[in-house]
Structures are given as C-alpha cells and as structure tokens.
Amino acid sequence: MARDYASRCPVSPLRHTVLVAAVILLVAQGIRAQKVRVEEELEAYPTESVDLRCQFIDGGGRTKLTQVSWIWEPSDGIRDNIAVYHPHYGQSFPNSAFKDRVVFLHNSLENPSIRISNLKMSDAGRYTCEYATYPSGNEQGTTTLVMLAKPKNSAKVVTVQAGTKSVVVAQCEAADGKPAATIKWLASVGGNHSTSTTNGPDGTVTVRSEYRLVPTPTDDGREVTCRVEQRTQEQPWVYPVKLSVEYPPSVSIEGYDNNWYVGRSDAELLCMANANPAPTTVTWTAASGSLPDTVVVDGNKLTVRKVDDAVNTTFICEVKNKHGASRHQITTIVIEALEDPLSVGMVAGAVIGSLLALLLVVTLVGVLLTRSRRQQRRGYPSSGDSIATGSGGSNGGDYGNKARLLFSGGTGTSGGGKNGTAANNNGPMYTYREGCDATGTLTEKANDFHHHHLHLSSTGNPSSAHDILLSGEMGEAERRKFDLDDSMEEEEEEQYDRFGGGDMLPPAYHMRGGPSGEEELDAYLDDDMESQRDGSVISRTAIYV
Known part of the structure; x- marks a missing residue:
C-alpha cells in the first residue's frame, strides 16, 4: 500500500532538495554547538561566587583558535x-562593573573558564x-545565570x-527575595x-501582606x-503574631459576701478592671459623700x-485609661452583730455533749x-438494802447466827437476842433463816409479815414471804409490790432454762453444806458473809427467791 501511495504522490525534485538542505543545516549547527561546551543554567546567591565553565x-x-571572549x-x-x-x-577586563571580580581560572584558549566573586543581584543574565x-x-556557547535571593521575612x-471598622491588625513581609515569595495567613x-509586591532595582521582589478585621x-x-x-527556603517560614486591641x-467590684455585720473587721472590696492599656487611675468614692473613717x-x-x-x-x-473611664458601684448592707462562729460552735458542741451525757x-x-426491780421481785436486796444477822447464844434457838434477814432500810431487832440493823417499815421485809433440825439438817423457817411489821409464827419464827402473800392480811398496796410481770418472769425463766436449771448454776451459787454438821456450816457462813458500812452483813453467794 505504501508503494501505491508513493506511485500516486511522487516527491518533487525541489521539495527533496529543501529537505536535504535542512538536514544538513541542523547537523552543521549541532556540530558547531558541540565545539563550545558550557552549562546551560546556574543558580547563585548574592555575596557568593560562581564558576562559568x-x-x-x-x-x-x-581549527585554529585566535581569541576567546x-x-x-x-x-x-x-x-x-x-x-x-x-x-x-594576555587577559583583558574591559567592563568596570566586573573589574577585580572576574578572573580566568586557566590561562588557556582551550579552557577559558572564569570565576565571578562577590555576586550581586544585578549580575543575573546571559x-x-x-x-x-x-x-x-x-x-560560542551561552550560560544563563540565575541570581536567587533569600527573602528577609x-x-x-x-x-x-476597638471599633466598628475593619483595620490592619498585623503585617507580614518577605523583602528582597528572588523569586517573589508567597505569603499566607493562618487565623481563627x-x-x-x-x-502587594514591589520590584527592586536589582531584580529582587518585596512582598507585603496585611491582615484586617x-x-x-x-x-x-x-x-x-x-x-x-x-x-530558596527549605521549609516555610512561620511566625505567630499576638494581636493588640x-x-x-x-469595671466590676468583688469581695462583698452579704455578711457585713456590726463589729466585723477587715472586710474588703476589690475593684477589678479589664482594660488595654492598663488603668492609669483607680478612684473609690461613696454615694453618701466622703469615705467613712x-x-x-x-x-x-x-x-x-x-x-x-x-x-x-x-x-x-x-477606673481610667487613655481611651476613657468606667465605673461600677455596689451597695453594702450592715446587719446585726453575729456571735463568733467559733464560740457558737463551742456552745453547740457543749450542748450536744451535755445532751449525750x-x-x-x-x-x-x-x-x-x-x-x-428484778432483784427485788426475785428476793435479792436492792441498792441501799442491807442484810443483818443476829448472833445466837443459848437463847437463840435452833438458828443461832445462821439467820439472814433482808431489809429495805431502817433499824430493828433481829432474832437471836442481839440488836442489829433492820429494814425501813415503808417497804416489804424479806426474811430467810437457816437452821438445823434435830437430825442436823439445814432447814428453812418462815417469818410472818403483816402491815409492814415483823411478826412471828406460833413457833416463834418469822413468817416467810410466801406466807405473807398467801395470807389475807396484806393490803392492796403491799400486794401490788409483790406482783411480778409475766413477761419479765418468763424471760428470767428462759434464761434460767438455758443454764439447764438449778443444777447448771455456777459453783459459787451452790450452798456448801455437808454432813459434818453445824460447825462446817458456821465456817461457810463466816466466810460467805460480807460486812456493810451501815453495820449489816450480806451473803456473797446466796440466792434469794
């Protein structure tokens, strides 16, 4: 197909000649350009040096070399x-602007490289x-020298x-740079x-930017x-600017706590001002006239x-500054004197402590x-009660000094023929006597009680509390004293049962007697009895019911 196209469109002899001539010219230029070898472009900075090869x-x-320029x-x-x-x-430097700044590196026509020192921005060119x-x-061969300049930022x-119009609040500048710098703002x-930009006479450019608000x-x-x-900068130049408005x-007043009471000392008020520039004067006055003394x-x-x-x-x-003045006021109210909070706290503490005590x-x-009351109901002497024992002799009967009497107070006589302390007649009298029968066994004798006085039974022994309760000779008041609360009695019985009955009582509460007779019992009683301040004696271990 290419042959068909060539046969239909043959190249004319004239056109062929032109194409050949163009190719020859390009080859000749290429050969000529290759004869002088230089660098196409160089970059340099002011005050530095550059070598042009x-x-x-x-x-x-x-080819014969005649001269180089x-x-x-x-x-x-x-x-x-x-x-x-x-x-x-030899060498020649005809331009005075480069005199003393240009030198040949080699005294040779084949390598006529030069060095330009102390460069200026105006040295840029071809x-x-x-x-x-x-x-x-x-x-010939041509090198383009590009002069660069780091901007002065x-x-x-x-x-x-402060106002209502947009004004310049900050400025940024990149001066005498080449090429021209770019300025950006980061703000919130x-x-x-x-x-704006300004070109310098030496080819540098100054860029200015203004921030407005x-x-x-x-x-x-x-x-x-x-x-x-x-x-020319390896990284962007960044500079923060703090605005000055x-x-x-x-103005505001601080420090008033609504607790200015009569007698309070060193109460303070602070005048707080927000201003730029700082306030030049601060003045305190009172609405009533001059300040109090x-x-x-x-x-x-x-x-x-x-x-x-x-x-x-x-x-x-x-408060005043160069842009004006401003004021603030506060009304203070004086209240009645309050007690010292420390004293109030101490008094409150004392009251609370007293109440707790x-x-x-x-x-x-x-x-x-x-x-x-429980002891009285069960037959124990209460606080203030006393127990007296009468000492027996030949006239003491079978009880001798084994008798134990429980009184509420007062004075009286005990059995056995001797005087002793007796109970007050204002309360019931309990008598518990121990003696020995004909067989030497320890027995219990009861005394009679009637109208708060001590009575003797027909046998000469005082009646027991049980006899008194069973008798009809007690008044209603005396009977109420012997009434026992059912709930308390049940509770006491439950506690008694926990110990397993009388057999489980601690050893100190068991009567220590034995077949040895009255002498051993007397020794036990002497060891068991304890003297009281009012002259009476009570048992340490006996249980009264």
Missing part, C-alpha cells in the same frame, strides 16, 4: 565584554563564551483601638488579608500566624477596718432501776 572541542584538530547580556539586552583572553596579548577561530569563524502586630479571628476587646491577645513560602476599662484604700482594694453603720452605703469604683445517765439509771 567553557571548553572548545575540535574533533578534527584543523566572555560577553554579558543583562535583562535589558545590552551586550558587553567582561573578559578577553589572547595567547599573545553569559556567552565566544571563540574567534580560523577558518570557520566565531564559535518579618511580621509585626499593629496596635489598634475571622478577618481577611491583602498582598473589625477589632473587639475579645480579640486582644489572640494570635494570627504569617506563613512565607519561597524557592486597646479599649476603655470595664474606718475605710482604708490601697490601689484597687478597699478595706473596712471595723464594720459599723457608717459603711451601710454605696461604694463606687472608677444526760442521755447516757438516764440510760444507766434506767438499767440500774430495772435490775433493782
């Missing part, structure tokens, strides 16, 4: 020689290494006054920014951040040495009375 390459060795072409397009080297005439040759003419706050205050007192102290990005004072003012603090009716007034605090005493008395 140049080398002539002659493949056939038939370095030509500088700035951005405005004006060409000028800055360095020339001739093998016979540098051409040009050879004068024979027979081909001039050969800065950011600052602009002090403003809700403003906006604008950016409608300032309020709450914006004072908040931060906005400037971020600068530029080619000035505003007149706002007991008031002392120290800056923003007002102290009442002693609270009295004179400070029952309205205090006013006024009283409750404890009442409880103890109740327990003692209950136990006393």
